Amino acid sequence: MTGSKLFILLLTFSCLTACKRLHQLTDSDYKWMPYTGNETLIFASNNGDTDTIFFLRKDTMTAYPEAQNPFGVTYEIVSIFCRHSDPSSPGKKHRYLENSFFTIRKGKDSKGELSIGLLAKDAAFYRQSSLPIDSLNNAKPSFLQTMFNNYDDIYVINSEDYLGFLSHRSNYVTKVYWSKSQGLIRFDKSDSLYWELKEKYSP
Secondary structure, three states: OHHHHHHHHHHHHHHHHOOOEEEEHHHHHOOOOOOOOOOEEEEEEOOEEEEEEEEEEEEEEEEOOOOOOOOOOOEEEEEEEEEEEEOHHHHHOOEEEEEEEEEEEOOOOOEEEEEEEEEEEEEEEOOOOEEHHOOOHHHEEEEEOOOOOOOEEEEEEEOOOOOOOOOOOOOEEEEEEOOOOOOOEEEEEEOOOEEEEEEOOOO
């Protein structure tokens, strides 16, 4: 190999290495992850019903926001996966499904963001856009008293249905109450039914 070809090869390799940057979550971002990934959450409703969400694992991944540029910027994602009741069980027969429950990630602008994928018994939280962590850090938390506990770090997060295709569903969740330290505490439905965290435990 000639000197010029070797120089071009080294230059190309250096460029690809330098261009492939990873946007990692910061300590401030990680403070919004209230779970270790092995918890069980038991919820009770105001009509006396109960439901349980079983966490399966917490995974850390790397993703490419621009699929057409595999050598470009990547970003870090941490997700909690769970087993939950089917929110729309056929024939009202109860069954469990598995999905992502909660995720924090770095976006293309290197800003942290989080998303909640709540699915439970006759309940589904629809929100297409993620929540910027910077905005949450600048918001003032509120106090919430439930049937089982008191919390002083609550953020109320509303659902999104801009086109009006979802809010008519019987399982539609209008808002969730999220504790920065404890995670999901309560969620309200459009039919005046609400669910509150009764117990959270780890094996």
